[in-house]
Amino acid sequence: MKELSERQVEEVKRGLRPTWYATRRGRRTAAGMGVAALALLWTSPIVCWTVVPGDAARWVTLGLTAVALVIYAIVFAVLVAATDGAVTRDERRLDERQLAERRRIDALAHRVSGYVLGGAALFVGLLAATDEILAGPSAAAFTFLVAAWASHKIIPHLVACWHLPDAPGDE
Amino acid sequence: MTAEAVHNRIAVLRAERGVSRRQLADALGIHYQTVGYLERGEYNPSLHLALRIADYFQVPMEVVFSLRPFPLLGSEGMKR
Numbered sequence: 001m002k003e004l005s006e007r008q009v010e011e012v013k014r015g016l017r018p019t020w021y022a023t024r025r026g027r028r029t030a031a032g033m034g035v036a037a038l039a040l041l042w043t044s045p046i047v048c049w050t051v052v053p054g055d056a057a058r059w060v061t062l063g064l065t066a067v068a069l070v071i072y073a074i075v076f077a078v079l080v081a082a083t084d085g086a087v088t089r090d091e092r093r094l095d096e097r098q099l100a101e102r103r104r105i106d107a108l109a110h111r112v113s114g115y116v117l118g119g120a121a122l123f124v125g126l127l128a129a130t131d132e133i134l135a136g137p138s139a140a141a142f143t144f145l146v147a148a149w150a151s152h153k154i155i156p157h158l159v160a161c162w163h164l165p166d167a168p169g170d171e
Numbered sequence: 172m173t174a175e176a177v178h179n180r181i182a183v184l185r186a187e188r189g190v191s192r193r194q195l196a197d198a199l200g201i202h203y204q205t206v207g208y209l210e211r212g213e214y215n216p217s218l219h220l221a222l223r224i225a226d227y228f229q230v231p232m233e234v235v236f237s238l239r240p241f242p243l244l245g246s247e248g249m250k251r
């Protein structure tokens with residue numbers, strides 16, 4: 001990810017109400033919105049599976065993905081503002097506290113991702129148990145993998161949004 | 172406060188010398204919010220950072236950090 005400059009971070013902050021990024025309640029609301037965005041992405045493979053691929057499934061999938069992206073953009077903006085841009089920064093440019101915080105969040109996100117992907121695998125496994133060969137539209141497999149990839153990328157941000165303490169002021 | 176509490180007098184030393192959080196952070200090469208977390212006792216510095224903080228204020232480590240709370244100014248603990 002490209003690192004944002006101080007000016008860009010300030011622009012992001014100007015575009016948001018401080019209650020969104022400077023209060024725990026605001027950040028946790030954003031994290032909840034992010035979970036909803038992720039849920040929309042996980043709805044896509046189900047739609048592709050149940051609605052035979054065609055125009056309807058395609059448009060529903062594209063619509064869900066677009067809505068999820070818009071919601072996630074807001075969540076990410078909140079996280080950028082709350083961390084003063086540190087979320088976009090390379091590890092080498094973080095100080096020891098920021099690095100420790102990122103590693104703690106990555107470890108927690110790794111565990112959450114494990115539960116999400118494990119749950120998805122269990123769900124597919126239960127479906128597969130009903131048939132000898134699990135046959136489904138390839139679009140469902142594709143959207144399933146997209147949702148899994150997005151979960152891997154997004155969950156650390158959601159965990160960070162949920163756990164960030166209120167930052168001390170400048171003085 | 173973290174489980175392994177390390178008390179510090181960074182805020183006192185900073186106020187005494189008229190140094191802002193940003194100035195101290197810039198001198199130490201850390202984020203200004205990290206100074207705030209240190210002062211609030213929500214983050215314990217590494218030995219390296221602790222030594223650099225003491226070096227910045229030109230005082231021994233034990234003047235800045237302690238495992239026991241520092242006595243308040245004017246209290247019995249300050250009288251020797």
